Amino acid sequence: MQFVAFEKDQEQFLGVKKGSLIINLKSLSSHYNNGKPSGFINDMLSFIQKGEEAIAYVQKLMHHLEANSRIQPYVQHKEEEVKILPPIRNPGKLVCVGNNYMDHCREQNVDPPKKPMIFSKWASCIIGPDDEIELPNDSRQVDFEAELAVVIGKKGKNIPEDQAMDYVFGYTIMNDVSARDVQFEDVQWVRGKSYDTFAPLGPVIVSKEEVQDPHNLNILLDINGNILQNSNTRHMIFKIPYLISYLSKGFTFEPGDIIATGTPHGVGVFRNPPIFLKEGDICTIEIEKIGVLRNRVKK
Numbered sequence: 001m002q003f004v005a006f007e008k009d010q011e012q013f014l015g016v017k018k019g020s021l022i023i024n025l026k027s028l029s030s031h032y033n034n035g036k037p038s039g040f041i042n043d044m045l046s047f048i049q050k051g052e053e054a055i056a057y058v059q060k061l062m063h064h065l066e067a068n069s070r071i072q073p074y075v076q077h078k079e080e081e082v083k084i085l086p087p088i089r090n091p092g093k094l095v096c097v098g099n100n101y102m103d104h105c106r107e108q109n110v111d112p113p114k115k116p117m118i119f120s121k122w123a124s125c126i127i128g129p130d131d132e133i134e135l136p137n138d139s140r141q142v143d144f145e146a147e148l149a150v151v152i153g154k155k156g157k158n159i160p161e162d163q164a165m166d167y168v169f170g171y172t173i174m175n176d177v178s179a180r181d182v183q184f185e186d187v188q189w190v191r192g193k194s195y196d197t198f199a200p201l202g203p204v205i206v207s208k209e210e211v212q213d214p215h216n217l218n219i220l221l222d223i224n225g226n227i228l229q230n231s232n233t234r235h236m237i238f239k240i241p242y243l244i245s246y247l248s249k250g251f252t253f254e255p256g257d258i259i260a261t262g263t264p265h266g267v268g269v270f271r272n273p274p275i276f277l278k279e280g281d282i283c284t285i286e287i288e289k290i291g292v293l294r295n296r297v298k299k
Contacts, residue, residue, distance in 0.1 A: 100262025
């Protein structure tokens with residue numbers, strides 16, 4: 001399933017995306033319960049925290065919808081009728097992996113890391129699809145990075161690598177926007193990568209069952225229709241099970257935590273000449289089986 005957070009008539013909901021339609025799970029749950037208030041969760045993080053019980057209930061709701069097509073007009077919206085929100089606004093952790101694609105290492109002319117290079121971004125920089133990336137006044141080198149993001153589904157510490165995928169809820173897209181001049185001047189990366197609006201996220205979280213192999217997904221980014229990043233997640237150096245196991249040795253993962261797994265080659269700072277985001281640019285990321293994340297840039 002493709003889970004989505006959205007706003008309709010100034011109220012926020014949780015939904016399932018099917019093609020160009022958004023199924024309102026709160027409305028569907030009410031119909032399923034014969035019009036009685038169901039108390040359905042409208043927050044993605046709380047939903048993920050409920051675990052398999054919540055997933056099983058949504059599966060029941062979707063079967064109910066299939067068996068009762070007459071209620072479709074009352075529980076679904078066209079995508080253009082709603083505002084898609086970031087799937088998770090407030091993850092406990094937003095963990096990022098640097099230099100995790102072999103092609104990205106080659107474009108920098110650096111050796112691949114022997115251990116994962118880890119940094120973080122603050123949750124306050126998360127925005128959703130079609131929200132605007134704001135260029136800060138103290139940077140002239142704002143860059144783009146298309147990334148597959150992993151959403152953790154359950155609590156875990158010291159997770160064995162061969163069990164790590166059991167802890168995955170699903171996958172989404174993140175743009176690891178980076179103020180390169182600030183990043184390199186600071187030496188450490190957190191400030192340059194955590195300006196407000198520097199983590200576009202979404203548009204959906206695709207449940208892991210729908211992505212048979214997250215290490216074989218085409219990933220591309222274009223600016224104003226010009227493709228600048230075009231690769232495949234098979235070029236990851238450290239795969240998702242290893243990353244989850246490695247990181248969990250140091251800290252406990254909680255439901256809703258996010259791991260951004262790194263970016264492939266083609267980022268702006270290592271191009272000749274460099275390409276940086278400017279006001280009016282449209283930045284679009286597409287990852288196979290997950291969707292399209294699009295954001296405009298403003299000053």
